[in-house]
Amino acid sequence: MLQRGCRSGRRLLGILRARYPLVAQSTLTADPAIYGQPYQNIAVFSRSWEGPNPLTGFSFSNPPSFSSAAASSAGLTNLKEFRLAQTGEGIQECELVRWYVQEGDEIEEFGRVCEVQSDKATIEITSPFSGVIKTLKHAEGDTVPVGGVLAEIAVERSISNPVEESCGTIDLISTSSESDSSNDSIKRTCSTTLENGNPTSQEKGKVVTSPAVRRLAQELNVDILKVFATGPGGRVTKGDVMAYHEAGLEEIPGAADATGEAADAAAEGIEHQIDQQKQKHHKKEEQISEKPLHVIPLRGYRRAMFKTMTTAASIPHFHFCDEVNTNVIIDIRSRLQGSPALKGVKLTYLPFFIKAAALALAENPSINASIASTGDAIIQHAHINIGVAVATPFGLAVPNIKHVEQLSIAEIAREISRLQTAAMNNQLKPEEVSGATFTLSNIGAVGGTYATPLINSPEVAIMALGKIQKVPRFTTTGNGVTVEAANIMNVSFGADHRVVDGATLAGFGVAWKTLIEDPGRLILELR
Numbered sequence: 001m002l003q004r005g006c007r008s009g010r011r012l013l014g015i016l017r018a019r020y021p022l023v024a025q026s027t028l029t030a031d032p033a034i035y036g037q038p039y040q041n042i043a044v045f046s047r048s049w050e051g052p053n054p055l056t057g058f059s060f061s062n063p064p065s066f067s068s069a070a071a072s073s074a075g076l077t078n079l080k081e082f083r084l085a086q087t088g089e090g091i092q093e094c095e096l097v098r099w100y101v102q103e104g105d106e107i108e109e110f111g112r113v114c115e116v117q118s119d120k121a122t123i124e125i126t127s128p129f130s131g132v133i134k135t136l137k138h139a140e141g142d143t144v145p146v147g148g149v150l151a152e153i154a155v156e157r158s159i160s161n162p163v164e165e166s167c168g169t170i171d172l173i174s175t176s177s178e179s180d181s182s183n184d185s186i187k188r189t190c191s192t193t194l195e196n197g198n199p200t201s202q203e204k205g206k207v208v209t210s211p212a213v214r215r216l217a218q219e220l221n222v223d224i225l226k227v228f229a230t231g232p233g234g235r236v237t238k239g240d241v242m243a244y245h246e247a248g249l250e251e252i253p254g255a256a257d258a259t260g261e262a263a264d265a266a267a268e269g270i271e272h273q274i275d276q277q278k279q280k281h282h283k284k285e286e287q288i289s290e291k292p293l294h295v296i297p298l299r300g301y302r303r304a305m306f307k308t309m310t311t312a313a314s315i316p317h318f319h320f321c322d323e324v325n326t327n328v329i330i331d332i333r334s335r336l337q338g339s340p341a342l343k344g345v346k347l348t349y350l351p352f353f354i355k356a357a358a359l360a361l362a363e364n365p366s367i368n369a370s371i372a373s374t375g376d377a378i379i380q381h382a383h384i385n386i387g388v389a390v391a392t393p394f395g396l397a398v399p400n401i402k403h404v405e406q407l408s409i410a411e412i413a414r415e416i417s418r419l420q421t422a423a424m425n426n427q428l429k430p431e432e433v434s435g436a437t438f439t440l441s442n443i444g445a446v447g448g449t450y451a452t453p454l455i456n457s458p459e460v461a462i463m464a465l466g467k468i469q470k471v472p473r474f475t476t477t478g479n480g481v482t483v484e485a486a487n488i489m490n491v492s493f494g495a496d497h498r499v500v501d502g503a504t505l506a507g508f509g510v511a512w513k514t515l516i517e518d519p520g521r522l523i524l525e526l527r
Helices: 002-019 021-025 211-219 238-249 262-288 300-312 327-336 350-363 409-424 502-517 520-524
Strands: 027-029 044-046 079-083 093-099 112-117 122-126 131-136 143-145 149-155 317-325 369-371 378-380 386-388 390-392 395-397 438-441 461-477 480-496
Touching: 112 149, 211 238, 300 395, 317 502, 327 350, 327 480, 327 502, 350 386, 350 409, 350 438, 350 502, 350 520, 386 409, 390 409, 461 502, 480 502, 502 520
Parallel strands: 386 438, 438 461
Antiparallel strands: 027 044, 079 149, 093 112, 093 143, 112 122, 131 149, 317 480, 369 378, 390 395, 461 480
């Protein structure tokens, strides 16, 4: 009840400033003795005067006071810091996506605390102990370093007392109905807080404003000296003039006969009325103003791509392009579609291309490699883990299929489907987006033919597939040269020219092309 009375009084006081500018003429003082050391910059004003009674029957007293006491923590003697653990190899920071708890909540051991997103995956963080959330150290959207404090948890299962905040009341005192109406007066004493202490426009009879605002005031018949300024340095804005004008045009319903608890309703009615007038004015301004810029933070997958491509910009790339006839692969795929081995997964061309890449990488181990973090060695990997770029609503994700050399076409198809679903739902695990030895980008699924793909460091090579197009091609048969319809796909390879020479990259490309155009060996390698 005390807090409600204080809030209503503060709202009513602000509204009265706009309608009855005498309130705004009050002397401003700052008294640390009243509000204590933390409130030295808070200005307190009070005003009493004789004159017409705009709110008959009310007198305001008992200025609100603001105090804050630290919450007692009976039984919660052990305050523990809850830090962000290492979420994956090479991860140095994570973005705090959402909190599952609030300050003061009880938390069980292994209960969900928050969700974070690294460059590689989105992870739920759980509590290692039971207790009460004392302090949340970061807001949603913040970037938290690994090892940084996420929250403070008071262990032992007692719940701390809430922080107490006291606020003075506003006493509504009725005047006697027998008082002389000609000399009827109200003594108003109201205390509130004004951050920064912006001066009114009437201070010393001077008004700080622009010629356009002065002209508007004249057109609206508004005495600009009576308008309360909300702009910086006591500047009267266009909105101030409009608020004063609109408030002056309307009668204030219920204000004259409001008593007791009705004052709350009166204050809310006045505030709502002025807010409506301001909203109408602001809508008119928005119609003629320019549309704001749309700022998209670099988070999650987008931030990972930003970092990876920044690194790629420092790598000297070498690109090799070729075209591949996919007629045979198209025929094989059509025959295998619907096979029980697929277990309901749709068979696309991508599993064939990935399997062929694994066989070609096995023949060219210098392509299935990465540069050591020290920068003084090349690591040739024993297994072949092929990353597949997936466009998601959250940005570009690159999960990878582990040990492709050991998988069949059907197994690769099922794994692609699983990883794509996880990526689209932002549910990839850290191990699913790390450890790739080679990357394949299927830009043809979107459109386009040739590309110049950028390496996903520390890998040393990458491949991009264009769309398949039916075009005429010459072919030599026993009857001579003929023209046939060919399903041609353009393919682009990129390599780190510091460690891969042109001949090596071309050799890898030719080996892959041979497996696609004459897939006899590809079929033999099916497991």
